[in-house]
Amino acid sequence: MSDATRRHLLAGTVAGLSLAPMGAWAELLATPAQARGPFYPLELPLDDDNDLTRVMDQAELAQGEILHVTGRVLDASGAVLEGARVELWQANAQGRYHHPGDRNPIAMDPGFQGFGKMVTGADGAYRFKTIRPGLYPGRTRHIHFLVAVPGRADLVTQMYFSGEPDNDRDGLLRRLSAEGQAAVTIDFQPTPDEPGSQTGVFDIVLG
Numbered sequence: 001m002s003d004a005t006r007r008h009l010l011a012g013t014v015a016g017l018s019l020a021p022m023g024a025w026a027e028l029l030a031t032p033a034q035a036r037g038p039f040y041p042l043e044l045p046l047d048d049d050n051d052l053t054r055v056m057d058q059a060e061l062a063q064g065e066i067l068h069v070t071g072r073v074l075d076a077s078g079a080v081l082e083g084a085r086v087e088l089w090q091a092n093a094q095g096r097y098h099h100p101g102d103r104n105p106i107a108m109d110p111g112f113q114g115f116g117k118m119v120t121g122a123d124g125a126y127r128f129k130t131i132r133p134g135l136y137p138g139r140t141r142h143i144h145f146l147v148a149v150p151g152r153a154d155l156v157t158q159m160y161f162s163g164e165p166d167n168d169r170d171g172l173l174r175r176l177s178a179e180g181q182a183a184v185t186i187d188f189q190p191t192p193d194e195p196g197s198q199t200g201v202f203d204i205v206l207g
């Protein structure tokens with residue numbers, strides 16, 4: 001269980017005392033929704049797998065520090081959700097999106113896929129290999145997510161990095177409650193056995 005999930009369980013236990021009937025199982029805090037932003041792909045790329053550091057037919061690998069972003073998709077009772085489609089999109093290492101609307105005068109990185117998706121299996125888990133997104137004006141560092149499960153409303157949210165100096169000034173992040181901010185702010189640590197890369201665990205709870 002990740003620290004974030006444990007915090008949610010603890011928070012849910014406290015909140016549940018006043019709301020749930022005696023004996024009801026505490027609910028997890030739902031991952032808060034966040035703005036989709038202007039840079040969701042207009043056309044999904046031909047290569048849309050969960051490794052954003054390699055693009056089909058492209059010799060160059062993505063520039064930037066390798067990140068593994070992993071976690072589980074859960075419902076509010078803590079049950080894992082199989083068949084959830086998890087989509088991720090983000091800026092390249094220099095802070096530019098693969099999107100014609102991004103007027104940032106910075107070169108595209110042809111080796112960076114920019115968008116990826118995968119569907120969770122029976123364990124509810126997802127995993128992306130990507131790079132640490134660059135900063136761009138007006139925002140702290142972040143990664144966009146969309147989670148789609150048949151029969152439920154899509155969740156669109158954003159994931160943040162603990163320790164970023166701009167987190168305290170980011171309007172979208174600050175809009176969330178302290179609990180909500182904790183749920184989407186992830187601590188990345190060096191990946192065991194893979195020097196130079198970092199891993200973060202972002203569990204996503206659908207309300």
Ligand SMILES: [Fe+2]
Nearest residue numbers: 037039142144
């Ligand atoms: Fe963004």
